Amino acid sequence: MSNSATPTRGPARPGPYIVAGIILTIGIVLPLVVPMYAKHDPELLGFPFFYWYQILWVFVEAGLLWITYTIVTREDKRRRAAVHKPNGSSLSDSNGTGK
Amino acid sequence: MSASLAAAVLSAAAPERPINGVALTVVIVIFSLVAVMGFWAVRWRVKPEERGLKSLDEWGLGGRSFGNWITWFLLGGDLYTAYTFIAVPAAMYSTGSVTGFFAVPYTVVLYPIVFLLMARLWSVSHRHGFVTPADFVKGRYGSKSLSLAIAVTGILATMPYIALQLVGIKAVLSVLGLGSGENLFMADLPLIIAFAVLAAYTYTAGLRAPATIAVVKDLLIYLAIVVAIIWLPSHMGGWGAIFDSAQTKMSAINPATQKAVGSIIPGATSFNAYWTLALGSAMALFMYPHTITGVLATKARNTIRRNAVVLPLYTVMLGFLALLGYVAIKAGTIPVGVDGKINPQLIVPQLFLDNFPAWFAGVALAAIAVGALVPAAIMSIAASNLFTRNIYRDFIKPHATPEQEAKVSKVTSLVVKFGALIFVLVMDQSAAINMQLLGGIWILQTFTAIVAGLYTNWFHRWALLIGWAVGIGYGTWAAWNVVNPVTHAHFGGSIAAIPFTDIPIYIAITAFVLNALVSVILTVVFRALKVKDGVDSTTASDYGADENDPKVADIQKVMDKEIEQGESETAAPVV
Numbered sequence: 001m002s003n004s005a006t007p008t009r010g011p012a013r014p015g016p017y018i019v020a021g022i023i024l025t026i027g028i029v030l031p032l033v034v035p036m037y038a039k040h041d042p043e044l045l046g047f048p049f050f051y052w053y054q055i056l057w058v059f060v061e062a063g064l065l066w067i068t069y070t071i072v073t074r075e076d077k078r079r080r081a082a083v084h085k086p087n088g089s090s091l092s093d094s095n096g097t098g099k
Numbered sequence: 100m101s102a103s104l105a106a107a108v109l110s111a112a113a114p115e116r117p118i119n120g121v122a123l124t125v126v127i128v129i130f131s132l133v134a135v136m137g138f139w140a141v142r143w144r145v146k147p148e149e150r151g152l153k154s155l156d157e158w159g160l161g162g163r164s165f166g167n168w169i170t171w172f173l174l175g176g177d178l179y180t181a182y183t184f185i186a187v188p189a190a191m192y193s194t195g196s197v198t199g200f201f202a203v204p205y206t207v208v209l210y211p212i213v214f215l216l217m218a219r220l221w222s223v224s225h226r227h228g229f230v231t232p233a234d235f236v237k238g239r240y241g242s243k244s245l246s247l248a249i250a251v252t253g254i255l256a257t258m259p260y261i262a263l264q265l266v267g268i269k270a271v272l273s274v275l276g277l278g279s280g281e282n283l284f285m286a287d288l289p290l291i292i293a294f295a296v297l298a299a300y301t302y303t304a305g306l307r308a309p310a311t312i313a314v315v316k317d318l319l320i321y322l323a324i325v326v327a328i329i330w331l332p333s334h335m336g337g338w339g340a341i342f343d344s345a346q347t348k349m350s351a352i353n354p355a356t357q358k359a360v361g362s363i364i365p366g367a368t369s370f371n372a373y374w375t376l377a378l379g380s381a382m383a384l385f386m387y388p389h390t391i392t393g394v395l396a397t398k399a400r401n402t403i404r405r406n407a408v409v410l411p412l413y414t415v416m417l418g419f420l421a422l423l424g425y426v427a428i429k430a431g432t433i434p435v436g437v438d439g440k441i442n443p444q445l446i447v448p449q450l451f452l453d454n455f456p457a458w459f460a461g462v463a464l465a466a467i468a469v470g471a472l473v474p475a476a477i478m479s480i481a482a483s484n485l486f487t488r489n490i491y492r493d494f495i496k497p498h499a500t501p502e503q504e505a506k507v508s509k510v511t512s513l514v515v516k517f518g519a520l521i522f523v524l525v526m527d528q529s530a531a532i533n534m535q536l537l538g539g540i541w542i543l544q545t546f547t548a549i550v551a552g553l554y555t556n557w558f559h560r561w562a563l564l565i566g567w568a569v570g571i572g573y574g575t576w577a578a579w580n581v582v583n584p585v586t587h588a589h590f591g592g593s594i595a596a597i598p599f600t601d602i603p604i605y606i607a608i609t610a611f612v613l614n615a616l617v618s619v620i621l622t623v624v625f626r627a628l629k630v631k632d633g634v635d636s637t638t639a640s641d642y643g644a645d646e647n648d649p650k651v652a653d654i655q656k657v658m659d660k661e662i663e664q665g666e667s668e669t670a671a672p673v674v
Contacts, residue, residue, distance in 0.1 A: 008644045027211040031204045032374040038365050046332075046339030050196070050364045051422070054203045058414045061207050065214055065408040073401065080645070 010082025016075040020068045027064045031057045118276035122452065125461025126275065126468060129319070130293065133312050133469050137300030140307040154501035155230050158305035159484045159508055160396045163225075169310055170406050173477075174393045175413050176313035178206070178384065181267030181471030182260075184320075184420060189443040191424025192434075195349045195361030197369045197376075199421050204377040206414040212381055214407040217394050219553045219642045221403060224395050226641040226651050231481070232391050232549050233489040239552040241633025242560035243493050248567050249545050250489035253388040256542040257482045259534030260387070261519035264471040264478075266444070266528055268293055271468045273437045274448035287524055293468070294475075298516045301476045302509050306396055309476040316473050319466035321416065323451070327426075327463070328419045331454060335429050345425040355585045363425075368603075372594045375605035383543040383607060388481035389474065400645040423447055430454060475516070483511035533590040537578055540593065540607040544570035547611070547618050553642065560633045562621035570614030577606045 030036075037053045044052040141152070144164060152158040165173060183202070190199035220235065229235045232253065237246035269290055277289045300308045332338050342363060349361040365373050384390055394403050427434075427450045434445035451463040487508040492499050499507070522531055547570075548563045583591030594603050641651070649657075 005638045005640060008640045008648045024211040024215055028208045028378075031207045032378055034365065034370040034373050035367075038367075038370065038373075040364060043339070046337050046342065048342055048364060051200070051342075051418075054200070054207075055415060055418045057204070057207050058411045058418070061210060062408055062411045065210055065411075068211075068214065069404055069408055072404075079643075 007083050009076070009079035012079060013075065016071050020071050023064050023068050023071075027061050031061070119452065119457055119460075121457035122461035122464060123275050123277070125458050126271070126465045129315075129462070129465035130468065133315055133472065134296050134300065136311050136315065137297075137304060137308040139304075140300070140311045141304040143304075143307050143311060145307075152305050153505055155484060155487065155504050155508055156228070156501075158505045159230060159480055160392065161306040161310055163396060164398045165310065165396045165402070166398055167402055167405055169314075170393070170397050170402050171409060172313040172317050173310045173396070173473075174390070174406060174410060175317050176309065176470065176473035177389055177393045177477050178209075178410070179413050179417055179470075180260075180264060180474040181467050182263040183417065184447060184467050184470060185267045185270050185444050186263075187417065187421045188424035188427070188447045191345075191421050192427055192446045193361070193443045195345065195363050197362065197365045197373055199424060200418075201373050201376045201380075202421060203414060203418045204374070205380045206417060207411065208377060209381040209384055210407045210411055213385055213410075214404055216550060216553055217385060217403045217407075218400050220391070220549075221394055221397065221400050222644040223553070223637055223641045225400070225646065226644045226648070227637065228650060228652060230395065231388060231485045231488050232386070232545065233485055236548050236552060237489070237493070238636045239556060240548070240558075240560040240563065241635060242564070245548060245560050245564050245567075246489050246493065248564055249548060250485040252541050252545050252567075252571070253485050254482045256538030257388055257478045258515065258519060259522070259531050259538050260389075261475050261478045261482075261516065262522040262531040263535050264475040265290065265294065265519060265523040266531060267471040268468050269523065270442075270444050271448050271464045273442075274445050274452055275464065276437070290523075291520065293472075294516060294520050297472050297476060298479075298513055301479060301512055301516075305509075306392065306477065306480055309473045309480075310396075312469060312476075313473045316466060316469040319462060320470060323459075323463035323466050324416050324420055324423075326455075326459070327423060327451070331423075331426050331430070331450075334454075335426065341422075341425050341429040344429040348428050371602055371604045375608045376593070379543060379605040379607040379611070380539065382546055382611070383539055386542045386545050386549060388485055389478040392477055392481040392484065398646060420447070423450060426450065475519075479512045479515045479519075480508070482515045483508040486511045529588070536590060536593050537575060540574035540578060540610055541571055543607040543611050544574065544614050547615050551618075556635045556637075557622065558618055559622040559625040559630065561630060562618045562625055565621055566614040566616075566618030569617045570610040573613050574606055574610035577609065581606075 031054070037050055039050065040048045042049055047055075142150075144162065145152070145157070146162075149157050149162065156163055187199050187202050220232075223229065223238075224235060227234075227238055229238060231250065233246040233250035236249045237243060240246075272289050332341060335341060345363050349359060349363055351360050352358070353360050362369075385394070397403055397406075424446060427446045430450060430453065432446060432450045432453055434442055434449045436442040436445060448464055448467065451460040455463070487499075487504050491507050492504065496503070544567050547566055548558070551558050551563075577595045578593060579589050581591045581593070581595055582589060593606050595606050595609070596603050597609055
C-alpha cells in the first residue's frame with residue numbers, strides 16, 4: 001500500500017552531493033570576489049579585464065552547472081531505480097530521501 | 100541625478116520630437132502580430148477537455164506542461180525584462196559600472212542558486228498541487244498568517260515591477276515621438292491601447308500567451324543586440340575607444356556632490372556594494388511570484404535544472420546590452436524626451452534610432468516593447484494567483500472550486516494591470532522606481548521561510564513571521580534614509596552602511612541577515628516555551644518526487660478506495 005510518505009527515491013550516497021555542493025559553491029563565491037577582477041589590465045580586444053572576465057564567467061558557470069547536472073542526475077537515477085523495482089513493488093526498508 | 104541640471108537648461112530650447120513614421124509602422128505591425136499570437140495561444144497545446152482554461156493549473160500555469168525549449172524562452176522573457184533593457188544601460192550611461200554592470204555577476208550566480216533550490220520546490224508543488232510560493236509555505240508550516248505575509252509581500256513587490264514594464268514601453272513610445280499631445284489622456288492613449296490589448300489576451304489565454312510571445316520577443320532581441328554590438332563598435336573606433344570615452348565621462352566631477360560622476364571599474368570602497376547587490380538580487384529573483392510561476396509551469400523536475408545550465412546565455416546578451424550605455428556615450432547620443440528633458444532611460448532606444456535605418460530601429464524598439472509585454476503578463480498572472488489562492492480561498496471562500504479560482508484569477512489579473520497603469524499615468528515615474536527598489540528588499544525577506552522550508556521544518560512559524568516583519572521594517576526604514584544628494588528626495592538608492600559600521604552594502608542583505616537571526620533565535624525561544632507548532636502536511640519524500648510519482652491527491656483517492664473496500668469485506672483496516 002502506498003501513501004505520500006512512501007520514499008520516492010532510495011537513500012543518497014553522500015559523495016556525488018558533496019562534489020556537486022563544492023562546484024555550486026565555487027560558482028556562487030568566485031564571481032563575487034570583486035578585488036580579483038576590479039582592474040583594467042590585461043585588456044582583451046579593447047575590453048578592460050573587469051568586463052571580459054565577468055562575461056567569461058557566464059560560460060564558466062554554464063560549464064560548472066553542466067558538470068553538476070550530470071553528477072546529480074546520475075545519482076538521482078540510481079536512487080529512483082532503487083525504489084522502483086522492475087516488478088513494480090517498492091522497497092519498504094528504505095527511508096532516505098537525501099536531505 | 101546630474102541629468103536634472105542639464106535638463107533644466109535644455110528644456111527651454113528643445114523642439115518637440117517629430118514622429119518617426121517608418122519605425123512606428125514597423126513597431127505597430129510587430130505589435131499586432133504578437134497580439135494575434137497572444138489570442139491564438141488560448142488553443143495552444145490545450146487538451147479538448149480543458150478548453151476554456153477552467154482551473155488555475157490550466158490558466159495560471161499553462162497546464163504545467165512546458166518542456167525545455169518553451170521554458171527557456173518563457174524564463175528568458177520573465178527574468179530579463181524590458182525594464183532591464185532600459186534601466187541597465189541607462190545606469191551604465193549615467194554612473195558607470197557599480198550601479199549597472201553588477202547585473203552580470205547577478206545573473207551568473209543566480210543559476211547555481213536556481214539549480215539548488217528550484218527542483219525541490221517543483222517536486223513538492225507537483226505532489227501537493229501548489230500554485231504559489233505562499234501555498235507551499237502554508238503546507239509546510241501550517242500557518243495561514245505566514246502564508247498571507249508571503250502572498251502580500253509577493254503582490255506588493257510585483258505591482259511596481261509591472262509598472263516599470265510600462266515605463267519601458269513608454270520609453271519606446273516617446274523615442275518614436277508619441278505621447279506629446281496637449282491632452283494628458285491623448286498623450287498616453289498609445290500606452291493605454293497597448294496595455295488593454297495585453298490585458299485582453301492574458302485574460303483569455305493565461306500563461307500560454309506570454310509563453311508564445313516570448314519566442315518572438317527573444318528572437319527579435321537577440322537579432323537587435325547581435326547587430327548592434329558588431330556594427331556600432333566597428334564604426335566608432337572599436338571597444339577600446341568606447342571604454343576610453345566612458346572613462347572620460349565618468350571621471351568628470353559632479354558639481355552637486357564634488358565627487359566623480361561614476362567609474363568604469365569600481366574602486367575599493369564600492370566592492371562590498373557591488374557583490375552584495377549581485378548576491379542579494381540573485382537570491383531575491385526566484386522569490387518573486389512571477390519567476391516561481393515560470394518554474395511551476397514546467398512539466399518535469401529536471402526541466403528547471405537543464406534550463407539553469409543554458410539560461411546564462413541570456414546573461415551574455417545582458418552584458419553587451421549594458422555596454423550599449425557606453426557605446427551611447429561614445430556616439431554622443433542625447434536622450435531627450437517628448438517634454439524636451441534629458442531622460443537617461445531613453446538611451447538605448449535613441450541609440451538605435453540615431454544609428455540604424457528606421458526600419459531596423461523599428462525592429463529593435465518593437466523588441467523592447469514586446470519584451471515588456473511578456474513579463475507584465477506573467478507578473479499579473481502570478482500576482483492574481485497569489486490573491487486567489489492565499490487571500491480569496493484562504494480567507495474569503497474556503498471551498499472555492501477550481502473553476503471559481505480560475506475566474507477570480509482572471510478578473511484579478513485585469514485589476515492588477517489596471518492598477519499598474521494608473522500607477523504610471525498618475526504618479527511620478529520615480530514613484531514606480533522607488534517602489535521597485537523597495538520591492539526588491541521586501542521580496543528577499545520571504546527567502547528565509549521559503550528556502551529554509553525546502554530543506555527543513557525546524558523553523559517555528561511565528562519566528563519566521565516575526566523575522567519577516569523585522570526584515571521588512573528595517574529594510575524600509577534604511578531605504579527611506581538614503582537621500583539623493585542632488586534632489587534631497589528619500590529612497591535615493593539601495594545601498595546603506597551596515598548599522599554601527601561604515602561599510603556600505605545592499606540594504607536587502609542587511610535586512611535579510613537580521614531576519615534570519617531573529618528567526619533562528621525566536622525558534623529556539625518558542626521551542627523552549629513549547630509554543631504550538633503548525634502541522635507540516637508535506638513529507639520528506641515529496642521533495643524528491645519527479646513527474647512519474649503520483650500526486651498526493653491521487654494517492655489519497657487510492658487510499659480512500661482501499662479503505663472502502665476493506666470496510667465492506669472485513670473489519671476496519673489499519674492505515
